[in-house]
Amino acid sequence: MEEFNINSVQVILWKTMENLIEDDFKKFKNHLKVMKDVPLSKLEKADRDDTVELIVQTYTEEFAGKTVVNILKQMNLNQMANDLQEKVLKIELQPMLEKQKAFEDARRAYEQREEQIKTQAKYAEKQINKGYKKFDQALQDEVAAKIAALREEEEQKSQMMKEKIEKMNREISALSDTMRAIEEKMRSDDVTPPQF
Template sequence: MAYFSEVDFSCPVCCDIYNHPVILSCSHSICKACLEQYWETKGSQECPLQEKEEVNDKLKPLKDKLAAFEDIKVTCDETALHLKVQAQHTEKQIKEEFKKLHRFLRDEEAARIAALREEEEQKSQMMKDKLEKINSEISSLSDTIRAIEEEMGAGDITFLLHL
């Protein structure tokens, strides 16, 4: 036994259950009122289901174009994601390179400051040594001058004897 659904008894134009159905020569079934209204509007006696087949035929290129655009959109989305991933990878590489450069510059700065401190220490030590010699010379000259002045005050003969 065959089972029928409501769709089997519905007019494809108005989508209601058939009201005085008629069968056209193309084997389509339509409500008599829907058919008459269609013929009045159209001005010719054509099957209303053929304005749907024609429309479907005209929709096919549009659907194909839509599918092409959807494919292009997928490609664009994939490209955008690839660009984002590539940019993130490049950013990571740049950051790593700059870390290396910063480390190099810090090491170089520390080495130069250490060399400067060492040079400063050497020059300071040289100046200390020179100051000690100068102080020693000053002390020696001061002692000599004081001794000469003391002898000059003692008398001329004593002074001349010591020369």
């Protein structure tokens, strides 16, 4: 059950009672007596303010306005009943309107937080990509350095092998020259050379 502010339904009911002429106020109290919800002993001596307090105590603020509207309609005070019904409805809707506003404010806060999360995620993604690119560049630099060192080593070893091959070629050439010289000498001495 919603609790209403004392300055809401009760105040409107007081103002409504003040707008009733004396005869209408007496008729109003008679209608209340017929309903038999309000103690008759208290209602007999009640003035307008006391009557409102008795109605609110008996029916609670939630139903007090509706009760007075119904009695006013039974008394054919339709304009007054409609005005009161409109005012009571506004008061009853007020907590819902406030709750709706609170929900809308909360929704806006959630939407803002969602945007912050998206922005933070995009920033983090950029930072990760930036870090990855730096890491990737460092890795590429390291790979390039290792490949360069490997090529340098290959070049040095190839050069060393070329030098050894050249040396072997010179040795082979010198050995071939020596063998030819020996063969020629042996021919000139008429000795049959060994077959290699």
